[in-house]
Amino acid sequence: MSGGLFALLDDISVLARAAAASIDDVAAASGRASVKAAGVVVDDTAVTPRYVEGIDPKRELPIIKRITLGSLRNKLVFIVPAILLLNAFLPWLLSPLLMLGGTYLCFEGAEKIWEKLSGHGADAELEAAEKDEDEIVKGAVTTDFILSAEIMVISLKAVLDEGLNDSFWYLLAIMVVVAVLITFAVYGTVGLIVKMDDIGLALSKRESGLSQRVGRALVAGMPKLLTVLSVVGIAAMLWVGGHIILVGLEETGWLPQPYEFVHRLEVVVHDATGPLGGILGWLTNTVASAVLGAIVGAVVVAIMHVLPFGKKAEGESAAAH
Template sequence: MSGLLALLDDVAGIAKVAAASVDDIAGQAAKAGAKAAGAVIDDAAVTPKYVQGFAPARELPIVGKIALGSVRNKLLILLPAALVLSGFAPWLIVPLLMLGGSYLCFEGAEKVYHVFRPHAPYADGRPVENADPAHLEREKVAGAIKTDFILSAEIMTIALAALPGDQPVWMQAMVLALVGVVITIAVYGSVALIVKADDLGLLMASEGRLGLTRRLGRGIVRVMPGFLKLLTIVGTAAMIWVGGSIVVHGLHELGWHAPYEWIHHQAEAVAHAVAMAEGFVGWAVTAVFDGVIGLAWGVLLIPVATLIIDPAIRAMTGGRAAGR
């Protein structure tokens, strides 16, 4: 009997440790996922363009295919790569983070640039209306999954950098897997709602039994174009801000402290001067300066990407440029 009680006591102890581990994993996943906000918002802002021009019945299947490809990217390729990186080359995490942050800065700056200098609607000068729909869908999905791979790599690297370095490998794997799955569900669930919102609005406006329902449907239809533009603006601002923050923090960790310390001092000075909601004011000032640095760095990277990286990719891929 005493042996059974001892066994039950051991089982209860193991259960408590497991429960604590689950809570720890969930908490760390939430913190790590929050650090990846810029790439997440950008992912949600970019993805709806991949279903434009398709029949409404194909929109959700396309989003589903991209989401499945995103899960494969994160769990089958990037998660094992992140664990290998953490175990054998942790010194590479900061440089890779800065590379991802630079990519965010470049993407954001390029979008700002194209507001003032719009590019041609077709990369090769030819419209695609007469293309085979099934072939076009496969191309769009493949392109979206490639784009997702870059954004997912940023998300997983940011999440890995947010984890304590002394964690066992299995816990790192659980946290990264949870971050990957939850972010994928959040992003592509949001995308599915966004791309079907106008259809829902039209249905409510035309078939709603109540006047309030019909008015709400018409309101959704009117609001969605402006909402998509706002989402693009927020996504661009988030990319520039987060990218700049990653670059500044990376320089700080690599030994160049001047930009980080200057921003920190400016944020403290403004927060103390305002003497009201100091925490928020300090964060806002820091975000603004990170964004300014991110935009400036992104602008400097545009000619590098346009004149060096893009032609190199075209040469290696037989004339197809990487792009979004």
Template sequence: MPSGFFALLDDVAGIARSAAASLDDVAATSGRVGLKAAGVVVDDTAVTPRYVTGLTPDRELPMIGRITLGSLRNKLLILLPAALLLNALAPWAVTPLLMAGGLFLCFEGAEKLVEVLRGAGAHVEREDVEADPRLVEDGRVRGAIRTDLILSAEIMAISLAEVADRPLLVEAVVLALVGLVITLSVYGVVAVVVKVDDVGLHLAGSGAAPVRALGRALVRTMPPVMAALSAVGTAAMIWVGGGILLHGGAALGFAAPAHALDDAASAAGRAVPEPAAEAAAWLVSAAGSGCVGLAVGGAIVGVLAVVARLRG
């Protein structure tokens, strides 16, 4: 009996060690996936605030809450089962689909850059002021959730590519964890961003001079912050999209461009002192991926412009 009891304890300890190793694996993998999805995350954070532009302050947070729930539904109830089913039935399709998402990121980033160079800037539709505010809000929420579905699909594709060879349970937990953390992080940041100007206005009307000065500074700071966030999001989309195309091409047998960039990054790392070697290698790799993404995205923008012109 004692020997059987101790054998049971050994089994329990083995299961605990296995579970701990699995949790460590899930945490490490989720962190890597989150970094690779950074470009999409930043873009999602930059895009969403425009949907609450023009709303009364008391409706901003409830609307962001509705978009957050829609984003979770996109990731956990639609895209997560679809990703697991795809990986089980047609794992060969993961890389092509990921590259298709990379093409979309390159195109979207290049298109935004072209708009900036042309001076078009971001355009926010102005609804009829006589329209029912509730209907306006509902329409914006639907539009935001549709946009989120595209960006969420790219996030889940990036995540799936990282865990495609793992056990089904690890795949499911990583995808769910990444989707949950990214969604709450993105819309938490969005909620803070859209309320900073209201906080600034409130402080600007307070009695103490230092508090009023802080409030005015917050109000003045938010437009440049939003512009910088949009610029970083655009750059990240182009860089991540180019990197996806390079690594996807290597997986499909076109390894020369990716290997050439890796060699250049390694050479840059060796050319600088050790504390900065890793940063130098990363900068070269990111710059090379960005050049590829910009070239591919610019080509897509040009082709679509020609097609639109031919169609009148």
């Protein structure tokens, strides 16, 4: 009897260790997958603060909370089940869908540059300030859907590329962890950014001289930080979008030459620059991806805004509103 009990306890111990190992594997894979999607995460973090510009400060955090819940719904209810089903039944569709999302990122980045150069950006900011809260949340969650889809597909491909366990439930566990981790990381950072000036103002009113200096520095630095985030967001869109297209063209076999050229150039720079080879090689790939992203984005911007039929559609849309 005691022998049977000890055998049972031993089996339970083995199962517990296996479960713990599986949890560790999921956590490690989730972390690596999140890092792979870092470029789009930076983009998402940089884009979101503009949705609450000009809003009553008391409503900033409630709006961000609503966007956070919308982002989680996007990932957990729609995106994760969809990409796992695609991976199970139509895996060849993942790369084209990722490239489509990459094209959208390139368009978003190039469009922001076009708006700044053409003066359309100020009109867009004025329209945004006039929207009510529901419209703001709807617009932010819609944009988040595209970025979240990119994040989750990149994360899934990162896990698959490592040759790890590709069972449905294992992948589901990783995707859920990545979805929750990235969502709270992005919107927690966004909430901190948009309230940073309030924190600075509160610190500036304290008796401590150090607190006052830190508070004034935060208040004065926030406009600069938002400007930097805007630039970083645009650069991230072009870089990530261009890289997705570059890799996708090679993976699908549609046009492998651009990727092969960039890869050879990266290797040459890496081998020729000694200790700095790793950084400069990566920078070479990044710049090449951003250039491709800018080209693709400019073409789409021209189709949507510059060419006659694009202007006509834009005018009809404005008239409808």
